[in-house]
Amino acid sequence: MKKLVALLMAMLMVLGCVPALAEVDTSEHVVITYLVTGDIPANRTDEVLAKINEKLTEKVNAELAVHWIEWTDWTTKYNLALATQSGEIDLIGTATDWLNAWPNIQKGAFLPLSEEMLQTYAPQTWANVPAENWELCSYNGEIYLIPEDEYAQWTNHGFLYRGDWAKEAGLENGVHSWADLAVYFQYIKDNKEGVIPWDANGNGSSYAPQMAGGWQTSHTPNVYIEGIGVDLFYGESKDAPYTLSNYYIEGDELVNFATEMKKWADAGYWRTDVLNYTGDVVAEMEEGLTGAHQHHTQTWTGQRTSLEKKQPGADVGFFWFGEEMGNVVGLNITHGAMAVAMTSPNPERALMVYDLLRNDPEIYRLMQYGIEGEMYSLDENGYIVRPEGFNDSTDGVSLNWWWGRRDELELRSADRDWEAIDALYAKYEEVKINYPYGRVVFDLSNIQMYLDNLSNVYNTYMPRIVFGMVDDPAAFVAEFRQQLKAAGIDICMQEIQNQINAAYGL
Amino acid sequence: MAKSKPVVNDQLSYKKPSFWQLLVQNKTLILMCTPAIIFFFVFSYMPMPGAYIAFTNFQYNKGIFNSPFIGLQNFKFLFMSGQLTLLLKNTVLYNIAFILIGNLLQLMFAILLNEVASKWFKKTTQSMMFLPYFISDVLVSLLVYNLLNYDYGFISNLVRNMGSEMAKVYQMPNAWPIIIVLVNLWKGTGYGTVVYFAAITGMDTSMMEAAQIDGANGFQRIRYITLPTLKPTVVILFLFAVGGILKGNFGLFYNLVGNNSMLFKTTDIIETYVYRSMMNSFNFAQSSAVGLFQSVVGFFIVIGANAFAKKLDPDYALF
Amino acid sequence: MSNTNNQAPVILNQPKKIKLDMSDRIIRGFTYVLVTLFSIACIIPFWMVIASSFSSEEAIRRTGFTLWPSDFSLFSYELLFRSPDQMIGAYVVTIGLAVVGTLIGLFVISMTGYALQRKDFPFRNHIMFYIYFTSLFSAGLVPFYLLIKQTLNLADTYWAILLPLLMSPWLIVLMKNFVKAIPHEITESGKIDGAGDFRIFWNLILPSMKPALATIGLFLALAYWNEWYYSSLFLSSKVPYRPLQYHLYNVINKVASLKNSIAGSKVVVEDLPGETLKMATATIATGPIILLYPFVQKYFVAGLTVGSVKG
Structure with a gap:
């Protein structure tokens, strides 16, 4: 009931009148510092920020300053900034998957946000985010995160491949399974002199979990559980998500994967010393030196356009992991989220600023695209067109706003192939399930040391499985499993199962 | 353990001055040490109590000293891994190889170059030997990869052109201790030689002259004059290195080996293991625990080594 | 000499x-x-x-x-010099830090080294241990970060780079060891002449230890030159120019992050070179040192072979 009233009130506020804000004392001008990962922009960001600040000053008598956590050693610096905050930051961009939001909440890095606070100081956001989403942002009954729940995006992984070569290989409809992929690679191997089918830079530590998980979602109905740190924990299926899968402890599928990858390695689909290769696959694809790149959907949407310029007719397609089974999970609404710093001196004003950044169309577009007419214009479809010779790294604006984008306010880039992109997105929408574990916040403190050792075992064995660098796949998988047992996978599975059960009342 | 008899000048030894008298007598020397004392107090001793973090479940909102104490919990994962023996062995053996072979080579180059008359030769070669020091580990690993990789490597191509079959070096764990030691020598020799050079340059030249007049030959001069002069430097370099015997050069190993676990048996050191374990769980307390463990072990080894050095000659000891 | x-x-x-x-x-x-x-x-x-x-x-x-x-x-160099003022600023900051830090550091280190090798200085072993101990135990990342950021309030100032690199136990021990080679008679004769300890150090010892000063000076200068870690921790965007190595490091990282952007979906990937850029940064970072090195080297190669010494 209370919520309903609040909702109504909030809606009234959105509908034109801003009287509620009048109650808030904004007589003192404050600077709200926003902590974000990214490099200090060398483009026109400062100029645009000044414009944004004019508006913010006018509306809530505050201005925004950005505290950049540069990509160099960013995990250390980000966590240090959170751990040692003393009032110098107000808003913190975070995420439950790639920025460890839950552990940081458990460690006390963020301020709990009461419903009253959100209603009063971020009324538009409060109104737009449904109650069940607020619940997914809560820990021990208190809200800590503001979710990016009004923005559809797909960052599920898969393979970017060349449509033209796929056709030549006899795959008229393109690559849609791991089996197709093998055909495609073999065709390149046999027919394209000097081309490595997939010149993977296996040195990157993220390849192993992406590939292993890719095979798993393509061959089982398993559903990935995020926020545990080691990619060994999956739910059974979308119908039985709260039962943990035994994929990594028993069964043939992992052996099949290892066997198939060994076949691929022996066939020369990637270079012999793949595990130490650090080259640039995208550039190689642009130069026609390799035929595939393993990355996520968003990357594909951009590459489809940019590769066409370098390799006309390449018709870059995307085979997504899980395509065979239709096994895909929508992105968690906290893949991007905003939190208020524990020690923020002005949490109320920080929320007011956030509310405007997220919901004020004018400010939103300044922040995301820059100054209209100067830095971009809209074409007849309402798509965004950049001026001739526009270069984002010198002429654009970068505020790395990944914590509250809204489809309603986003502009589509005119140079992307929206027909193809929309077709893929429609397919995703058709089969996807929502992330089923949003309500469980794992407390890993009791099993952390087992998880750390599992992480070591995983990162020792999985890269070799993924790139087929084994003599006897079955024996190697058996050894891997035995090491997982020794490192305590059973204890961890039990604990995680218990916490899931507790969260969902099972 | 810091106790050692103050060495007092002969003139003073008949009376035993009090502590305050000593202070007053040596006030200038003490003052001369004061900037350094303050420096180390501020930058090293002041934060040191913070090492307590290794025994806590560090809570950001409570700070280090109010976070819950959890005893040795943070140390556990390292000991539970079952890998500790291998890690210790690799870390220590690599360090011993680096210290021994490295110093031997540096010493040799310094002495030999000292015997050469051509200034031009000395200058040029010294500059050249210094260059690798500036090449970052990332670039070094690229260089090594581009030399040795099986498909396109420079050496692989050479070998193939000669009609032989190239070994798959990146799948041969036993090749890597040699490669890593070589790379380390390559990088550090020029830098390290400078230390010995300075020591040789600073030595008493009258001895050399006397020896020459007495007709000592090259070997004899090195054996009886240069080497003894360098001995204290060698001992001190050695003592210093020993304190870090459990600490590995993460950048070097991680860049050269990466996640190629086929090589781990001979290349995994404590730092790379810790990195792999905690890649996705950010935990300041646990990394502090590992550092503390390495320090404590290093500390006891140094105390032993220093006592040993002192026995040889009190002058050699660090403290 | x-x-x-x-x-x-x-x-x-x-x-x-x-x-x-x-x-x-x-x-x-x-x-x-x-x-x-x-x-x-x-x-x-x-x-x-x-x-x-x-x-x-x-x-x-x-x-x-x-x-x-x-x-x-020349594309890699063009990219590096795309914002020339940043590059020039980086050089100026680095050279400034290296010069100031090396001079101060050398002075303190040599003074301490001299005092600690004096056999008639009764506290030398205690002080040596006090200094040496810090090379074995460090507080770890978080306490040190808190010290610089909160206790000393040095974050976003160049002091945060200059001060921590001023000296290290290792350099002091090395210096002490070098000074030891200078005959004790010099000190004795100074004493007989009635000079104080500092005067002996400044007038008699310092001029006769050029090779040692050159060595330690070189090491100090190199430490400042190669510094990127403290810069990365303590210098945020509020500082206009960051030291050279950190600047270069960021350029490389920027390329990497643009190419593999984690969350960015609207990043325009241009033709950014990866490998050649790494090479160019190494060249740029090393060049000036190579030019400088021969001057320092003078003191090591000073022709100390037996024959060339005259009395």
């Missing part, structure tokens, strides 16, 4: 050439061969780095390196 004095007539007077016996010849022959080989092993990769930095990314894609610039290209 007379031993740097190495004029031609002196050399001509040397009986050395006549006295060159078998062992000297063996040693020299051995030295020339060994040192030449090692130097070549050092220079070739470095040359490859430079040559590759002037090549196009495509030209070195498969082989990784080249012995001669193939498909000559």
Whole structure:
């Protein structure tokens, strides 16, 4: 009931009148510092920020300053900034998957946000985010995160491949399974002199979990559980998500994967010393030196356009992991989220600023695209067109706003192939399930040391499985499993199962 | 353990001055040490109590000293891994190889170059030997990869052109201790030689002259004059290195080996293991625990080594 | 210092050439061969780095390196100098830090080193242990970060770089060891002349320890020159110019992050070179030091071979 009233009130506020804000004392001008990962922009960001600040000053008598956590050693610096905050930051961009939001909440890095606070100081956001989403942002009954729940995006992984070569290989409809992929690679191997089918830079530590998980979602109905740190924990299926899968402890599928990858390695689909290769696959694809790149959907949407310029007719397609089974999970609404710093001196004003950044169309577009007419214009479809010779790294604006984008306010880039992109997105929408574990916040403190050792075992064995660098796949998988047992996978599975059960009342 | 008899000048030894008298007598020397004392107090001793973090479940909102104490919990994962023996062995053996072979080579180059008359030769070669020091580990690993990789490597191509079959070096764990030691020598020799050079340059030249007049030959001069002069430097370099015997050069190993676990048996050191374990769980307390463990072990080894050095000659000891 | 004095007539007077016996010849022959080989092993990769930095990314894609610039290209350097004021600022900041830090550091280190090697200084072992101990135990990242950021409030100032690098136990011990080689008689004679300890150090000892000062100075300067870690921790965007190595490091990282952007979906990926850029940064970072090194080197190669010394 209370919520309903609040909702109504909030809606009234959105509908034109801003009287509620009048109650808030904004007589003192404050600077709200926003902590974000990214490099200090060398483009026109400062100029645009000044414009944004004019508006913010006018509306809530505050201005925004950005505290950049540069990509160099960013995990250390980000966590240090959170751990040692003393009032110098107000808003913190975070995420439950790639920025460890839950552990940081458990460690006390963020301020709990009461419903009253959100209603009063971020009324538009409060109104737009449904109650069940607020619940997914809560820990021990208190809200800590503001979710990016009004923005559809797909960052599920898969393979970017060349449509033209796929056709030549006899795959008229393109690559849609791991089996197709093998055909495609073999065709390149046999027919394209000097081309490595997939010149993977296996040195990157993220390849192993992406590939292993890719095979798993393509061959089982398993559903990935995020926020545990080691990619060994999956739910059974979308119908039985709260039962943990035994994929990594028993069964043939992992052996099949290892066997198939060994076949691929022996066939020369990637270079012999793949595990130490650090080259640039995208550039190689642009130069026609390799035929595939393993990355996520968003990357594909951009590459489809940019590769066409370098390799006309390449018709870059995307085979997504899980395509065979239709096994895909929508992105968690906290893949991007905003939190208020524990020690923020002005949490109320920080929320007011956030509310405007997220919901004020004018400010939103300044922040995301820059100054209209100067830095971009809209074409007849309402798509965004950049001026001739526009270069984002010198002429654009970068505020790395990944914590509250809204489809309603986003502009589509005119140079992307929206027909193809929309077709893929429609397919995703058709089969996807929502992330089923949003309500469980794992407390890993009791099993952390087992998880750390599992992480070591995983990162020792999985890269070799993924790139087929084994003599006897079955024996190697058996050894891997035995090491997982020794490192305590059973204890961890039990604990995680218990916490899931507790969260969902099972 | 810091106790050692103050060495007092002969003139003073008949009376035993009090502590305050000593202070007053040596006030200038003490003052001369004061900037350094303050420096180390501020930058090293002041934060040191913070090492307590290794025994806590560090809570950001409570700070280090109010976070819950959890005893040795943070140390556990390292000991539970079952890998500790291998890690210790690799870390220590690599360090011993680096210290021994490295110093031997540096010493040799310094002495030999000292015997050469051509200034031009000395200058040029010294500059050249210094260059690798500036090449970052990332670039070094690229260089090594581009030399040795099986498909396109420079050496692989050479070998193939000669009609032989190239070994798959990146799948041969036993090749890597040699490669890593070589790379380390390559990088550090020029830098390290400078230390010995300075020591040789600073030595008493009258001895050399006397020896020459007495007709000592090259070997004899090195054996009886240069080497003894360098001995204290060698001992001190050695003592210093020993304190870090459990600490590995993460950048070097991680860049050269990466996640190629086929090589781990001979290349995994404590730092790379810790990195792999905690890649996705950010935990300041646990990394502090590992550092503390390495320090404590290093500390006891140094105390032993220093006592040993002192026995040889009190002058050699660090403290 | 007379031993740097190495004029031609002196050399001509040397009986050395006549006295060159078998062992000297063996040693020299051995030295020339060994040192030449090692130097070549050092220079070739470095040359490859430079040559590759002037090549196009495509030209070195498969082989990784080249012995001669193939498909000559300045693109990497253009990218590095895209914002020249940043680059110049980085150089100025780094040189400034290196000069100031080396001078202050050298002064304190040599003073401390001298005091600690005086056998008649009763507290020397205690102080030495006090200093040495810090090389064994460090507080770890978080406490140190808190010290700089909160206790000393140095974050976003160049002090956060200058101060922590001023000295290290290792350099003090090294210095102490070098000073030890200076005959104690110098100190004694100074005492007899009635000079105070500091005056002895400043007037008598310091001038006779040029090689040691050059060595420690070189190490200090290199530490400042190569510094990127503290910069990365303590210098945020509020500081207009960051030290050179950190600046370069960021350029490389920026390229990497643009290409593999984690969350960015609207990043325009331009033709950013990866490998050649790394080579170019190495070249740029090393160049000035190579120019500087011969000046420092003067003190190591000061012709201390027996013959060239005159009294």
